[in-house]
Amino acid sequence: MESNTARILDGKALAQKIQQELRSRIEQLTQTADRPPGLAVLMVGDNPASAAYVRNKERACQKLGIASFGRHFTADTPQEELHRAIDELNRDDRVDGILVQLPLPEGLDPVPLIYQIDPDKDADGLHPVNLGRLLRGEPGLRxxxxxxxxxxxxxxxxxxxxxxxxxxxxxxxxxxxxxxxxxxxxxxxxxxxxxxxxxxxxxxxxxxxxxxxxxxxxxxxxxxxxxxxxxxxxxxxxxxxxxxxxxxxxxxxxxxxxxxxxxxxxxxxxGPMTVTMLMYNTVLSYCRTLGVEL
Structure with missing residues (x-):
């Protein structure tokens, strides 16, 4: 290629395009389904960068018509309380995606929390079952x-x-x-x-x-x-x-x-693609629950 010809890969524009497609699909599905898709983001502590990311995710949910079940915990929350919260969300039929916002405050271990998330609600695609599905080339949340x-x-x-x-x-x-x-x-x-x-x-x-x-x-x-x-x-x-x-x-x-x-x-x-794929995973889980294609 000649100098100065690099084409910019515009993640912001593509993210908007995918979000528009997701919004249309959600509008279509909620006409017959008894609920919208639901995403739960667990935020622990007051890390400013994490707080900004969580706000972005909640705004994206609102824009697309995804119900937000965010939970905010103080930095001194015991690990057991977070496990109980994930267990509740796993059993909550309104929730299709669960995400633990990282990094966690010192003293908390994210690994067992991620392992506890129902693999079919693992909106971040980090559960070992979903990573195993990727390794084997099987469908799953990425x-x-x-x-x-x-x-x-x-x-x-x-x-x-x-x-x-x-x-x-x-x-x-x-x-x-x-x-x-x-x-x-x-x-x-x-x-x-x-x-x-x-x-x-x-x-x-x-x-x-x-x-x-x-x-x-x-x-x-x-x-x-x-x-x-x-x-x-x-x-x-x-x-x-x-x-x-x-x-x-x-x-x-x-x-x-x-x-x-x-x-x-x-x-x-x-960056914009990461948030959009989180929304995509949530809607994909929702569609699987409904037994329909995304």
Whole structure:
């Protein structure tokens, strides 16, 4: 590709399109169903970033016609109380999706809470049963951020068959599930991480480069193969010399856009897709309860 021709993968626009489709489907289904879809977000403590994410999710629910059963707990809430709340939500027929907002305050263990969520109500796609379904290529609820990335690649008709995809980051939230999703679409996948030697030599071979490590502006144009699709999953708040803060990704956007064929911005790329796929999972669970197709 020639310089300065990177196409922007607009997650915000795609998120709006999917949300419109979901809203129409919900309106259609609630004419005959006795209830709307329901999502319960459990928020513990007062982490400002988490509070902002929860507000975004609740606004999205309201916009789409999804009933919100959010619960807010103080930071000193005992683990047992959270388990009881999840148990109640598992048994509540009005609730199709359950999500524990991470990170939790110190002293609370998220793993047993996630394991306790009914796999068919696991709106975040993080339960071992759903991760196992992904591994086996079976239908199930998918992790929201990786699923959002895959929808972006699909929307822009980026062919993955036989392409070399490099994923930087091996987390259970993004790196591992996105690698499995790419494999399922016939990409050849290499996973890289903090211990990978000569990372730049590897990333320069990537037709598809997914960066999800939480290190601001780790990847610049020298690390990108000309014409590659670069997906920036990172979202970092950095503060400059004057104390002014801004959001930035793991990719140095202004540099990489001169080399890449496609690139996601931060904000406005993967972020809006994550919330939208959470809504998608909730509506998918709702449809399965009703015995209808989404």
């Amino acid at each position: 992790s929201c951020t990786p699923a959002g990335v895959m929808r972006l690649l699909e929307e822009y008709q980026i062919d993955l068959r036989g392409k070399h995809a490099v994923v930087i980051g091996r987390s259970i939230l993004v790196g591992k599930p996105i690698s499995l999703m790419l494999l399922a679409r016939d990409a050849t996948v290499t996973m890289a991480h903090s211990r990978t030697p000569d990372l730049t030599a590897l990333t320069r071979e990537a037709d598809i480069l997914i960066v999800a490590v939480g290190r601001p502006e780790l990847i610049d144009e020298s690390a990108v193969k000309p014409g590659a699709a670069v997906i920036d999953v990172g979202i970092n708040r950095v503060t400059d010399y004057f104390g002014k803060s801004r959001l930035t990704g793991d990719v140095l956007f202004d540099s990489v856009k001169n080399v890449a064929g496609y690139v996601t911005p931060v904000p406005g790329g993967v």
